[in-house]
Amino acid sequence: MAKRVRLAEVTADNWRAVASLRLAPDQAHLVASNLYSLAESKFDQAARPRAIYAGRRVVGFLMYDVSRGRGKSRKAFIYRFMIDAAHQGKGYGRAALAAALAEIRAIPKIRKVAISYMPDNPVAGPFYASFGFAERGRDEDGEMIAELKL
Numbered sequence: 001m002a003k004r005v006r007l008a009e010v011t012a013d014n015w016r017a018v019a020s021l022r023l024a025p026d027q028a029h030l031v032a033s034n035l036y037s038l039a040e041s042k043f044d045q046a047a048r049p050r051a052i053y054a055g056r057r058v059v060g061f062l063m064y065d066v067s068r069g070r071g072k073s074r075k076a077f078i079y080r081f082m083i084d085a086a087h088q089g090k091g092y093g094r095a096a097l098a099a100a101l102a103e104i105r106a107i108p109k110i111r112k113v114a115i116s117y118m119p120d121n122p123v124a125g126p127f128y129a130s131f132g133f134a135e136r137g138r139d140e141d142g143e144m145i146a147e148l149k150l
């Protein structure tokens, strides 16, 4: 039976499991290390780091923040997302993104979610487009930004 995928807060109990997740060597440049992201999240109050569980095992990590959009609306930005190399291609990424979008949709006054990725990432563009994300162009660091209206 397929393992249930869920998001959970990163805590004293699971942060080491998150930090030990790895990408394949040819993917390492696509996302900052989880250790870096966890450190960053301690100094950015808006950051919402999440461990991705498949059953009882930590298989991935994502991080997003929520800021003000136009007027009183709010906007989410998913800026880290990875599934451990040993667990890719099993549907966990798709289930985790669906769970993240469900969590984000529940935020009051949320209108939009954006996601960023390296333009040379062969999987990201089509994968996010399948959720309805539309590419909006590159940011100042050269990363592609895609947006989804909620």
Ligand SMILES: CC(C)(COP(=O)(O)OP(=O)(O)OC[C@H]1O[C@@H](n2cnc3c(N)ncnc32)[C@H](O)[C@@H]1OP(=O)(O)O)[C@@H](O)C(=O)NCCC(=O)NCCS
Pocket: 023, 027, 030, 031, 079, 080, 081, 082, 083, 084, 087, 088, 089, 090, 091, 092, 093, 094, 095, 116, 117, 118, 121, 123, 124, 127, 130
């Ligand atoms: C992108 C990523 C999060 C997807 O997670 P995953 O668990 O492997 O994805 P899934 O098994 O749910 O598959 C999602 C889609 O991606 C595609 N995909 C996944 N790995 C792939 C690969 N190595 N090559 C080609 N396509 C791939 C699948 O075809 C799938 O499409 P489908 O659901 O229509 O069949 C994961 O591959 C990853 O961590 N990649 C490296 C880091 C990265 O690129 N992060 C995202 C940008 S910041």
